[in-house]
Amino acid sequence: MSQYDDTRSKIIEAAARLLREDGPAAVTTRGVAEGAGVQAPTIYRLFGDKDGLLDAVAEHVMAGYVSAKAAVVAAASADDADPLDDLRAGWQTQIEFGLANPAIFRLLSDPDRVRHSPAAQDGKRVLASRVHRVAATGRLRVTEQRAVDLIQAAGIGAIQTLLATPREQRDLGLADAVYEAVLRQILTEPPERTDGGVMAAVVAFRAVAPQLDTLSGAEQRLLAEWLDRVIAAIS
Structure with missing residues (x-):
C-alpha cells in the first residue's frame, strides 16, 4: 500500500469510528485529524x-458490507440453497x-449519494441476483x-421507521411483517393463480433466457x- 493510500485509509477509518460512535456532528476536521x-x-x-470525507466513509463501510453479502450469495448459489431462504436472509x-449503522444508513438514503455510490449500486446488484434466483424457480408474479x-423500498421504509422510534419502543416484528407483505405482492401461490401460471412461467423463462448460448446475441x-x-401485457 502506498503512503497516499495508507494515509487515506487511516483518515477514513478514524472518521468511520467517530461517525459510528457519535454521529455526523462528531466528524470534525480536528477530531478526524487527531484520530488519524x-x-x-x-x-x-x-x-x-x-461532505467529501463523509462520502468516502459511507462508500468504505458500504463496500465492506456489500462484499460480504456478495460472498453469501455466491455461496448460496454454489450450495444450491433455497432462493427464498437466501432472499429472506438478505432482508434480515x-x-x-441499517439499525446497527444509523449514520451510514442515513447517508446512503440520500438519493444523490446513492446515484453516485458504486457500493450502493453493487448492493442493488446483489439484491437483483437474489431475486433472479427466485425468478428462475417460477415463483415471481412480477418482473x-x-x-x-x-x-428495496420496503427495506428502506422499515429501517427509517424503526430508527425514528425510541429504541425501547421499537416493534422488532415490524420489519418481518413488512417483508411478508412484500412477498404477497411478488410471489405466486399455486392455488390462487388467476392466469393459469402464465406470468410465473414467462418471468422464469425471462430469467434464464440470457443463458441460452445456442442463440446469437441478436x-x-x-x-x-x-x-x-x-x-407487460399480462401485468
Missing part, C-alpha cells in the same frame, strides 16, 4: 471538505445493518425489476424483448 494522526490540511487535500441482514424495487435480445412485452 495527520494534519488537518491533509484531510482537505485528500477529500476536499467534510439489511435490516440489521424482476419490480420485485427488486419493492424489496436472437437473445429479440427473445428478451418478446418476453418483456408478454410480461
